[in-house]
Amino acid sequence: MKPIVYFIGAGLSILLSIYMFIFGTWANHEMIAIFIGLWAPTIIGIGIFNTLVGIHDEMCCAHKRIEDRQTKHQR
Numbered sequence: 001m002k003p004i005v006y007f008i009g010a011g012l013s014i015l016l017s018i019y020m021f022i023f024g025t026w027a028n029h030e031m032i033a034i035f036i037g038l039w040a041p042t043i044i045g046i047g048i049f050n051t052l053v054g055i056h057d058e059m060c061c062a063h064k065r066i067e068d069r070q071t072k073h074q075r
Contacts (some may be wrong), residue, residue: 007044
């Protein structure tokens with residue numbers, strides 16, 4: 001997924017957390033709002049992880065292409 005998707009998800013999590021914290025009327029609504037607010041760093045962390053995995057895959061493919069070219073020239 002594109003990085004903007006993760007940032008939108010994190011932003012929505014923060015906005016929902018603020019909304020629940022301010023306008024919540026049931027017991028423990030502050031704790032629920034904090035819990036939802038903690039989703040934002042998790043979502044951003046997943047986005048960073050997926051980006052790094054994509055970079056790693058590209059580097060592995062590039063390294064394999066370089067090795068293939070070197071073995072062709074040595075024959």
